[in-house]
Amino acid sequence: MVAKSKMILIAEDDPFLIKVMGTLLEDEGLTVDRAHDGEEAIKKLQTGKYSLVLLDLIMPGKTGFEVLEEAKKMKIKTPILVFSNLSQEEDKQRVKALGAKGYYVKSDISVGEVAAAVKKYV
Numbered sequence: 001m002v003a004k005s006k007m008i009l010i011a012e013d014d015p016f017l018i019k020v021m022g023t024l025l026e027d028e029g030l031t032v033d034r035a036h037d038g039e040e041a042i043k044k045l046q047t048g049k050y051s052l053v054l055l056d057l058i059m060p061g062k063t064g065f066e067v068l069e070e071a072k073k074m075k076i077k078t079p080i081l082v083f084s085n086l087s088q089e090e091d092k093q094r095v096k097a098l099g100a101k102g103y104y105v106k107s108d109i110s111v112g113e114v115a116a117a118v119k120k121y122v
Contacts, residue, residue, distance in 0.1 A: 028118070038062025055082050
């Protein structure tokens with residue numbers, strides 16, 4: 001189990017996925033906050049209280065790409081892991097160039113693997 005003081009932000013617009021991932025991470029002893037669109041994610045990132053961000057790329061308001069761009073401009077040091085259904089190599093290269101620490105295709109990863117990926121960074 002991870003120390004309860006670690007707070008994870010999940011930026012995802014799919015209510016089912018945000019619930020499943022949130023419950024999984026809370027069961028691992030993490031504190032989870034949620035953002036349902038890119039604009040909310042940027043506002044929450046500015047607080048500096050997160051140990052890690054799980055970020056979807058396709059969201060309303062601002063896309064995950066735009067969130068990464070804003071985080072880079074604001075020099076936010078919080079590690080960001082991208083979880084997306086986009087699997088094009090160009091998308092993977094773009095998020096890495098914008099500072100993401102990892103890129104995972106949702107259909108290729110289990111919830112257990114999500115927890116393992118998170119544990120690497122918290």
